[in-house]
Amino acid sequence: MKKIIITGASDGLGKAIAQELRDEELILISRDENKLKILSEELNCKYYVCDLTDYNQITDIISKIDNVDILINNAGVWLAGDIESNSFDQISNCIDVNTKAPIYMTKAVLPFMRQNNKGLIINVCSQSSFDNDDFSTVYNASKWAMRGFNRSIQRTLSKENIKVTGFYPGFMQTDLFKKAGNDYDTSTGLETQKVAKAIRFITECEDDVIIPEFGIKDIENY
Template structure:
């Protein structure tokens, strides 16, 4: 029997790449979008789901279960970028980012767990970010929301182990997607004390995304994890130096690591 997979944020970028790849590997794939009618060019079905709307989440999960009779794999991929000096990002934008990147995935997890518990099986994959392992300048809110998802995954894994439900994090580095166009950018203000360092860092971040890895690499990594009997707690996918930066953070003194980041961003 083909495993049933639901990918939040499956209409573009990494989510779409994962969905299209899994569709070629004998999985029954559903993707989600806030506005699925806008996307006709997918090889899998899109259902309406807004991760900031609990009723929308529950309706989408119920739809998939009613169609398939089971729910095997949840891939929490929907997310949003945000940049800017923390001092200058409106508080409502900070809260909105956490609604998408942290509270949203939690609500989707809560909605699928009862069915997985009934089946005595299931796998939940949370797409986080290498940025979630470190506080990056002018990406502090994004780092915090993704880091929070990494940590809560560690806790939930232990809470659901008795139900034969697996959970893991996959932290990607920079991939060539449209995330830069969709993220919230605090404006670079002419009278801001952060004008020059933030403006330069913003250009550097966009260059990293433009030259990022092919999202197919993430799709293949997710496929391997689904086939793994006992997934690890954390996975990292991306450029060697981006993954190695996490190792350096563990072994270097805090101020040495901070200086390394400052040099990287020319701060």
């Protein structure tokens, strides 16, 4: 059994990934204790309540964990609009959750992976990592930054058998947008269970096979 951390596991894609990988030893992380407790009982696994914008909370949790084989950085928030319509707090939170938190998490788990002489980090980014419009400027920037982060660490870490996959999904059927006050119709989006199967595929690749980038879109929004 592999020990796998999934951030943003309380809802949406993260929850579907946890359900798909239920045969592994899972550690679920997010802020909503109620949702995490229910899911951890369903999957018989551990969970930690953590606001990923606070690196002290991250290091505190990592100090309670003895090993990590796979890290799935999935937690994220949506922010629509151009920078003039966004508040400083909104901009800060979007960058903190979508960019800084996965970088902190990666830094925190690398010692385990180095000790194991192998590891896998999957960074859930977005097709917005390739967008160049002001429909969601800061969200795009936060996800472009993660694409840059992936590219920056991939080659060096691969020399130590630590694989980094940038995962780039398109529009999905989750409450991501609704939570940010945007009630878009997501019914044509990808079903999270189907996306989670792609994540499983990446986790099951042979140790000497690396998937640097994985894009996935539904056929209607292609």
